[in-house]
Amino acid sequence: xxxxxxxxxxxxxxxxxxxxxxxxxxxxxxxxxxxxxxxxxxxxxxxxxxxxxxxxxxxxxxxxxxxxxxxxxxxxxxxxxxxxxxxxxx
Amino acid sequence: xxxxxxxxxxxxxxxxxxxxxxxxxxxxxxxxxxxxxxxxxxxxxxxxxxxxxxxxxxxxxxxxxxxxxxxxxxxxxxxxxxxxxxxxxxxxxxxxxxxxxxxxxxxxxxxxxxxxxxxxxxxxxxxxxxxxxxxxxxxxxxxxxxxxxxxxxxxxxxxxxxxxxxxxxxxxxxxxxxxxxxxxxxxxxxxxxxxxxxxxxxxxxxxxxxxxxxxxxxxxxxxxxxxxxxxxxxxxxxxxxxxxxxxxxxxxxxxxxxxxxxxxxxxxxxxxxxxxxxxxxxxxxxxxxxxxxxxxxxxxxxxxxxxxxxxxxxxxxxxxxxxxxxxxxxxxxxxxxxxxxxxxxxxxxxxxxxxxxxxxxxxxxxxxxxxxxxxxxxxxxxxxxxxxxxxxxxxxxxxxxxxxxxxxxxxxxxxxxxxxxxxxxxxxxxxxxxxxxxxxxxxxxxxxxxxxxxxxxxxxxxxxxxxxxxxxxxxxxxxxxxxxxxxxxxxxxxxxxxxxxxxxxxxxxxxxxxxxxxxxxxxxxxxxxxxxxxxxxxxxxxxxxxxxxxxxxxxxxxxxxxxxxxxxxxxxxxxxxxxxxxxxxxxxxxxxxxxxxx
Numbered sequence: 001x002x003x004x005x006x007x008x009x010x011x012x013x014x015x016x017x018x019x020x021x022x023x024x025x026x027x028x029x030x031x032x033x034x035x036x037x038x039x040x041x042x043x044x045x046x047x048x049x050x051x052x053x054x055x056x057x058x059x060x061x062x063x064x065x066x067x068x069x070x071x072x073x074x075x076x077x078x079x080x081x082x083x084x085x086x087x088x089x090x
Numbered sequence: 091x092x093x094x095x096x097x098x099x100x101x102x103x104x105x106x107x108x109x110x111x112x113x114x115x116x117x118x119x120x121x122x123x124x125x126x127x128x129x130x131x132x133x134x135x136x137x138x139x140x141x142x143x144x145x146x147x148x149x150x151x152x153x154x155x156x157x158x159x160x161x162x163x164x165x166x167x168x169x170x171x172x173x174x175x176x177x178x179x180x181x182x183x184x185x186x187x188x189x190x191x192x193x194x195x196x197x198x199x200x201x202x203x204x205x206x207x208x209x210x211x212x213x214x215x216x217x218x219x220x221x222x223x224x225x226x227x228x229x230x231x232x233x234x235x236x237x238x239x240x241x242x243x244x245x246x247x248x249x250x251x252x253x254x255x256x257x258x259x260x261x262x263x264x265x266x267x268x269x270x271x272x273x274x275x276x277x278x279x280x281x282x283x284x285x286x287x288x289x290x291x292x293x294x295x296x297x298x299x300x301x302x303x304x305x306x307x308x309x310x311x312x313x314x315x316x317x318x319x320x321x322x323x324x325x326x327x328x329x330x331x332x333x334x335x336x337x338x339x340x341x342x343x344x345x346x347x348x349x350x351x352x353x354x355x356x357x358x359x360x361x362x363x364x365x366x367x368x369x370x371x372x373x374x375x376x377x378x379x380x381x382x383x384x385x386x387x388x389x390x391x392x393x394x395x396x397x398x399x400x401x402x403x404x405x406x407x408x409x410x411x412x413x414x415x416x417x418x419x420x421x422x423x424x425x426x427x428x429x430x431x432x433x434x435x436x437x438x439x440x441x442x443x444x445x446x447x448x449x450x451x452x453x454x455x456x457x458x459x460x461x462x463x464x465x466x467x468x469x470x471x472x473x474x475x476x477x478x479x480x481x482x483x484x485x486x487x488x489x490x491x492x493x494x495x496x497x498x499x500x501x502x503x504x505x506x507x508x509x510x511x512x513x514x515x516x517x518x519x520x521x522x523x524x525x526x527x528x529x530x531x532x533x534x535x536x537x538x539x540x541x542x543x544x545x546x547x548x549x550x551x552x553x554x555x556x557x558x559x560x561x562x563x564x565x566x567x568x569x570x571x572x573x574x575x576x577x578x579x580x581x582x583x584x585x586x587x588x589x590x591x592x593x594x595x596x597x598x599x600x601x602x603x604x605x606x607x608x609x610x611x612x613x614x615x616x617x618x619x620x621x622x623x624x625x626x627x628x629x630x631x632x633x634x635x636x637x638x639x640x641x642x643x644x645x646x647x648x649x650x651x652x653x654x655x656x657x658x659x660x661x662x663x664x665x666x667x668x669x670x671x672x673x674x675x676x677x678x679x680x681x682x683x684x685x686x687x688x
Contacts (some may be wrong), residue, residue, distance in 0.1 A: 050668040062650020088321035089331025
């Protein structure tokens, strides 16, 4: 089981702060598993398309997935994925 | 375009007079930050004591302040800083700047010192100094209300100082519209040193574009980009800046307990998400802003605006405080008393470290609570004492550098050029560390917001741990930001807009012959004249363009960025080179000639 935490609008859309989910050996398959669990609300409102991750900030163990292999980055059971909407500030 | 003017106020003589805008300076420096720095560089005598009557205090709009360009309501305060001894250059939003433009002025240049407290009242091209004896001692909200009442017009916009500025706290800010701050580098103390309590403005003029039709088309395209952009169209309007708390904490680069750590296990408790569930009552926009990042909040006994991300961190994680309520209370106190929240939080956290390590003694606290990390009571109590300069608070109100030096432990002051660091750990985010180190006004995140590419992935994702390429990114961000700060627009638009759009708006709005390339050259010129000002005032790049020792020698102890140190010393030589500076950080004659700065 991989721990997944949600923040900002993503949290509002799916109505949960955190979950444990099985079935992902990569970030991409983990996102697919999340789409199956949360259905339309996650797949359409959060991901928009399976390949599109630019509207999200995805951190795997505190590292942006871009720097650990992107959507194909390997995921292990003890890993922690955090899902943020694209936000900004200063 | 309607001809704006410079209002020159001499408080010693009690005179006000108008001057024309220097058109050549506008071409070279745009307005706002750039124009005001040029003016200060030309007029301020080297070595002037920042709190003496010889210092010059400049309020400066950009040429687009008061126009309908998105976020066109910003103004700058430029002076010699009593905190850093270098250039002070603080930006604020709200409605005050736009009102000043409507009243017919682009700049107010304040010289001298009034014999007794005064405030400046400007209405449609007329200005006068009025007695402020009854306002002295009042906080910024009371002052604003009293002026509106005295003038009998609740549409007047007021920028003023609170007790912190009056009593010359070197971290005092100027507050306009009650909730917006020209926050950093102690500009409020310069106002206080001149016995200038407030500047009240009212105007009825309208903005006249150089090319209204072309500007309309540029605005339409720009507005669309801002609306469609994930950050400016959705992220900032929905959560404000506070949503960054969880992101930075999850990255492990959210400084905790005066940068001794960089993960706060309880950060969620003061996150933007939690704020939205609890104390948030509404949102607020500055003049002509389609983004609306401002947060309106309420406690049981008072209400106000904020806290922003920086403040949540400064009073929250950095002081070890988890809960929102004391953070909001300290934020309100800063707005009312007129203190910069970043420096105030950084100073309290340094004081907490000094106390916990035994350097500040219990007897120095008087009847106040112990300065322990995580103490909500201490946070609120000592913020108030700092803002009123009472007891140990008077010492703290001079900033963490002077506080820690006075105890013989400057290493606990997390500052660059004596100014407290903002809310990002440079050990885990290398590029922003470079900006902190070389920023002309001391540690600052908004001289070049490298967090955008390094954390958020805008315009492209850079690895925050890497140093490669960061010098080049920093230079472009620094130059673009200097131009934006000079235009009258808000830096937040740069999540959606690029140099092309800013150049178009300045061209069609203000009649400045700019394109993307020349806009960046202008930014380069502004950065360099700030540098020249600092060098003239004694900046020693070898000693001053760096980060606190802790960030260079004490690795982040735990979390995702565990083991990381700032490698800023490796990046600076490349940055100097890209700037056209010599190895000692001094602009070369060739660079100065290229920019027309000889």
